[in-house]
Amino acid sequence: METKEAISQLEYGKPPWVFKGSALYQLHLVKAETARAFIPKEFKLVEAFGYTLGGFFLANYEDSPAGIFDELVVIAGIVWNPPTSCAWAARVLVNSDKACAHGRKDVGLPSQVANFTKKVTAVTGTKKGGFGNFLSKISMKDCPSTSKNCIDIQVKEMNNHTTINMCSINLSSSVVTKPQDDSKKWMGPAIKISLPSFSGRTEYNPHLLKYCCEIECRLRAVSAARVSGPGPCTFDKDKDTKEEYQRNLSIAVMLSKPLLAVEFNSLKMKVEAPTVVSQ
Template identity: 40%
Template sequence: MGYGEAPWVFKGRALYQLQLVKVDEAKKYMPKELKLVELFGYTLGGFYLARYDDSPVGAFDELVVLAGLAWNPPTSCAWAARVYVNNKSARDHGLHSVGLPSRLADFSASSCGPADKSRSWWWQSKGAGILDGKNNKQIGGTTAPGCTLLEGDLCIKNMEKAPSRSSSSPVCSLQLPPALEAQAWSGPRIRLALPSFSGGTPDHPDLLKYACDLLTCVRPVSPAVVILPKASTSQEGQGKQGKAGSSSTTELLSSVLNGAPVLALAFEDMVMTVQEPVRAMYTLSPPVVGQSGVNA
């Protein structure tokens, strides 16, 4: 199943959390040609976590780790350090059609999370389940092996194979906002525009820009708590990457994911329309932290 022609429409719910990221750390994930929006040594990064009940390839889950904001006068565009999805078609589309650093991932209940999953924002929605990366079949299960290293409601692991890590690399766990009470108001229904940059990959070496237009109910929520694998913090803080053949099993994204939360918004009953990317300008230099292929 492919995406077909743009625009591409996604329906579901999402959590959009903005966090302060040190400029020096954000630059590791961004091409040097992009000028960061910064103040006092920080830019706005964070993450976008979504459960799509419907999309061009059906239901799936997505975590976009945002390194920071780049200037696109007179406004700005977000730059994704990583995109994790549990659907192979969605991963391939991100890599080959949009120029995104997409990875196949596992989204599952953490074995250390609360017993009452119904109280979490994530488990309140229709579940996309866990999808087999090879054939997109439902493989079920709510607790993934290995999640005992993490805590929280939701455990996310990179399932791509690479020489520098095992085939299952913890990314983070998220303790998510509580679910809405019955009959509670989900916020005003508004339109939002979330422009983004991509590119700098073998498939798309040029800078690309694409538009994400949302029609959704929006409400402020308590920020999600990000729990990182224990080995990740020290490795990332030293700016080191695992070498080929090493025993590193974690994704080195802690400098982006552990920033101080600024704002968290829940998007309920969301309809997101994504336009086909267009070439914005020059060929980009690769980031310090490689993101071009699935093995990076």
């Protein structure tokens, strides 16, 4: 049962909060034991044969209450909430202090400030891939129109004035048309979807919360991005700090097997204020 109790909005403005830009949503097969490390015990994990659906949401917002910023949401898995299911975020990385504070206090997300370093390289080849319009929107608008472009996005978490490598995400695309030549068919059909999620139970917001992202966009399936990690990660709950343990498990989610990738173009995401869930 849910109450209508709203969470304070800091200086982010009144909800709903609207974000515009583009994004990549990639689903992975995540080990159930990895996902359970993030999810409260009262929730039942949606799993089969020892795996659940997790992955990541990589977005570049051109317009938002916090201005322009990048976001990487690591999704641990799916939990059952009759009559539907909801996602649970293991870690949220943003290159905006304001967005980080909002995620922590207002939405109950495990947000961290991070650096997103983007490098584009032109690669010869004729294979056609995805991400064509997404690449032009993630602060790489001046990419050369070669037969194939590759972009490496290096994500480094900022912690106590030090940087910690999280992952590298490689996006490749056949850019055979100029941005002004993009057609509606090429960008995919216009759709409206709702993505419900649970959050909270963090040091910044101890409540158990539920919120929903109402999305309008043009959607199309693309080739999965390649994700690489910083190196071998330990999973010693006794020796590692809680922060190190959860960070390494988040990297394990990113390195799990990809199943499906979709590109959100002309994205408009509306987020209502979370409500407190009472058990």
